[in-house]
Amino acid sequence: MDDKKMLTLTRFLSTAKSSYSKDVIHDIVDMMNAIQVAVKVISKAVNRAGMKTSYSAGSVGAGMVRKLDVLANETLINSMSKCPQVYVMATEESRDPIILRDDPGGYEVVFDPLDGSQNIDCNMSLGTIFGIYEKSEQTGGMTSAKNVLRKGCELVASGYVHYGAATMMVMSIGSGVQQFVLDTDIGEFLLIRRRIEIPRRAPMYSVNESNSLVWDDVMVKFINSVKDPKSKKRKPMKSRYVGTMVADVHRSLLYGGLYLYPAAKHRPGGKVRLLYECNPIAFLVEQAGGKAFTIDPESGKPERVLQVKPTDLHQRIPFYCGSFEDIAELEKMYEKAGPSQSLMSKL
Structure with a gap:
């Protein structure tokens, strides 16, 4: 990769062409920075769990899998809760919405913290899925489970992180799909594909x-x-x-x-x-x-x-x-x- 052309995820989002306003882009950058912090922690935890599997004769067991699920969930919650733009979160690991602020005028963030965690024992790929729903039009009053239920067409951004041979992030802010790879030497996600286009016919x-x-x-x-x-x-x-x-x-x-x-x-x-x-x-x-x-x-x-x-x-x-x-x-x-x-x- 040409060092002169390296583009970090944050830099890409800040300069990307989009139909969103500057304020919305600024909000997305802040929320994506929080997601980046969380998935870097999760990536290290997944790698450590893989090392334990490789150097032990036995299985990591259901207990280790559950610990990874909990760690991934709590890491994302802790990181996202520091974003003032986020008012509520929904996650596979939590029965009810996680309400951060009583006034529902911000964004809703949803995630599957650790997809495929049952595969950690055989060193297969895992992932994190996330979505950011646009600001709620509702203002005032209390947030309830009912007004957290949003259509997918209300997403302003979504993506996934793929923990494999390298840690990849694939995401979109509504103007195509981009792919980034985590450079562990500098601790940044770097752009490697500006536009992913799925072939119209499947092999x-x-x-x-x-x-x-x-x-x-x-x-x-x-x-x-x-x-x-x-x-x-x-x-x-x-x-x-x-x-x-x-x-x-x-x-x-x-x-x-x-x-x-x-x-x-x-x-x-x-x-x-x-x-x-x-x-x-x-x-x-x-x-x-x-x-x-x-x-x-x-x-x-x-x-x-x-x-x-x-x-x-x-x-x-x-x-x-x-x-x-x-x-x-x-x-x-x-x-x-x-x-x-x-x-x-x-x-």
């Missing part, structure tokens, strides 16, 4: 196929068609599944791919959380030129993820995202099949 898909016997017919038909070696329509897709959402989405963004977590008969409402997993990822995927949808539980029809109004802080949904053409094809299949084929319509 691979990520889904837990062990659940295929409990999928709906549309999902089964789609997966069988995209991997069919006799297909005249496309080259057969390859299956690539890590089991950490951040890792699977990261690969899909860079090389083209599908990340699918469909409804299943034993989990018709889906598994991944809308507010702090699906929305931030869907925001990134759309900014990169991809597509993301879910299935509406009332109509049984596809719906853009970013338009879904949450009904619960920890609401789960079926989630389909990735390369535009292939996700659009799957979406049309659900449209054509109608609600009778949707497991969501049977809730």
Whole structure:
């Protein structure tokens, strides 16, 4: 990397072209600085846990995994609570919203502190997902769980941190998707990709196929068609599944791919959380030129993820995202099949 062209995350955000006002950009810079501080601490903790696994004959165990989850959660909460612009936070690890200020006139920050923590024992990738929702129009009064439930289209920024061979941050402030790498020598995230554009056609898909016997017919038909070696329509897709959402989405963004977590008969409402997993990822995927949808539980029809109004802080949904053409094809299949084929319509 040319030292003369090195651009830190903070510098990039301060000079980036955006439709946001200068005040909003200033707020985003402050909040992203707080997120940076937290994820650097989390990155070191993940590396230390990996070292313990490498130099011991046994497993790190559920206790260590839980400690990492708690550390990641508390680190993010402590760092973000120092930002006067943030009035409330929502996290996978906390049952209720974390209200910092009684007057809801600031930003809402959401996060999944440590995605894939169950994989630490085998040294697989982990991640942190975050989203920043625009300032609430409500002023005065008390913040409640109800007014924390925001649509994904109200995000002003989102991203994830991928703890792998290097610590990467992929993020967007609504003007494309950028990638940064943590330079541990200087302790800064440096820009390495100014614009990530997901290929419109996917060469691979990520889904837990062990659940295929409990999928709906549309999902089964789609997966069988995209991997069919006799297909005249496309080259057969390859299956690539890590089991950490951040890792699977990261690969899909860079090389083209599908990340699918469909409804299943034993989990018709889906598994991944809308507010702090699906929305931030869907925001990134759309900014990169991809597509993301879910299935509406009332109509049984596809719906853009970013338009879904949450009904619960920890609401789960079926989630389909990735390369535009292939996700659009799957979406049309659900449209054509109608609600009778949707497991969501049977809730």
